[in-house]
Amino acid sequence: MNGAQALIRTLVGAGVDVCFANPGTSEMHFVAALDDVPEMRGVLTLFEGVATGAADGYARMAGKPAATLLHLGPGLANGLANLHNARRGRAPVVNVVGDHARSHKRLDAPLESDLDALAGAVSGWLRRSLSPADVAADAADAVAESARRGIATLVLPADVSWEDGAEPAPPQPGRPAPQVAPSVVDDVAAVLRSGEPTVLFLGGDVVGSEAALLAAGQVAAGTGARLMAETFSARAVRGAGLPELTKLPYPPEMAIAALVGTRHLVLAGATSPVHFFGYPDVPGTPVPEDCTVHVLAAPGEDGVAAVRALAQVAAPDARAELLEASRPELPTGELTPRAMSAVVGALLPERAVVVDEVLTSGVGLAELTSGAPRHDWLSLTGGAIGDGLPMAVGAAVACPDRPVLALQADGSAMYTIQALWTMAREQLDVTVVVCDNGSYAILENELSRVGAAEDGKRAGELLHLGGPSLDFVALATGMGVPATRATTAEELAEQLRAALAAPGPHLVDAVLPGRR
Known part of the structure; x- marks a missing residue:
């Protein structure tokens, strides 16, 4: 079995069964191996930025990584912008980036580039497979690390792909998200019971979970805290039957106004907000200077469990106010x-x-x-x-x-x-x-x-x-x-x-x- 076949079989065995691809010469053995592993779905895109953005959207909805197949450093570079978005949204993605054959790299061919530097700009994990015997274990590591670090990039030299001597590797066991300590939940509950103006600021896994949103609504109903979500969430569940959740506005003057008077900002799955850009005579963050920021659950921790635990400690008998089903009337006239x-x-x-x-x-x-x-x-x-x-x-x-x-x-x-x-x-x-x-x-x-x-x-x-x-x-x-x-x-x-x-x-x- 050649390296490409072992790589794809390992990915499929670890649950990665979709690959968004824009391949080139260095990846042809990977392409050919798709016929040997029909469980892997190859989806052709006409631009690498489509491949990486599609992997981002897939991961957000599937809750697991897709693979991308990209051609050398320039192909990876074409996909970097949407890998940046995936990184900021903590989406798991496994990039397979073809490279020149090991013997060819020293010749400085026209497509030679500092691939590792390009990949390092967006990758939480980066490795180059050095032999067919290594590639399957490297692929298993890439899938496991994507769950922990977001983007994992595996560089696959062409000769490692075509040479025989490889065997699939078993998937690595998953690791659950770290749990928030009960003492942290108790400390935040005490802040909520203080009576001072408090915002429970939600993001990450919390806004993507109905159970967490219902628990956050229970906290708001029982303590008087305001609920607010980060401006741009990777995935948020919305609609009738859930608490009303206002997003922090994008324009800085509106974001500042939204948090004015807040004495405590409690972060649940979100980071402390900052403006997208710096502006003349405008502070870099909408958080008031006299506001204390508390971390209930940091990104990567189990924010869903933390918010549900907080509801039981801070507001065990409260009932969340939920949005009723409603639709606007269809408008007529000008399309504004x-x-x-x-x-x-x-x-x-x-x-x-x-x-x-x-x-x-x-x-x-x-x-x-x-x-x-x-x-x-x-x-x-x-x-x-x-x-x-x-x-x-x-x-x-x-x-x-x-x-x-x-x-x-x-x-x-x-x-x-x-x-x-x-x-x-x-x-x-x-x-x-x-x-x-x-x-x-x-x-x-x-x-x-x-x-x-x-x-x-x-x-x-x-x-x-x-x-x-x-x-x-x-x-x-x-x-x-x-x-x-x-x-x-x-x-x-x-x-x-x-x-x-x-x-x-x-x-x-x-x-x-x-x-x-």
């Missing part, structure tokens, strides 16, 4: 961002997976979907735009029995528009709504926020997507995805309803006022 959000809230299917890269066009989106049927919400964790469409690919592969709705800004869609082709090829049940305002609107806001806006024509040209305008219907249909264009609220409702009801991928180009 809020009207788009109302259409989504009115039509969101039960058990949907919403992939949110809507950015500035998401006016009212959280409010108007809060009472919808239970659904999962995936956000842009690391701020590297272009993750939305690939994450939708990965989520749909992980959950083929659930509808996936990708809410996608127009500018960031173009970073990884090739994901539409993979949706069509795999016939994934993904409905894409492009928020088409014809600009990098988020950067227009940032230009003003940092004090650099002077209404300059040349600066404006770098933020506007016209001349020529993007034709998302043509782009989608050219890659095999049926597409329509909506210019009114009624058209969007009609087209979204039809797209959600039909199998396979569809795209709706929602033309917003800035575009017209």
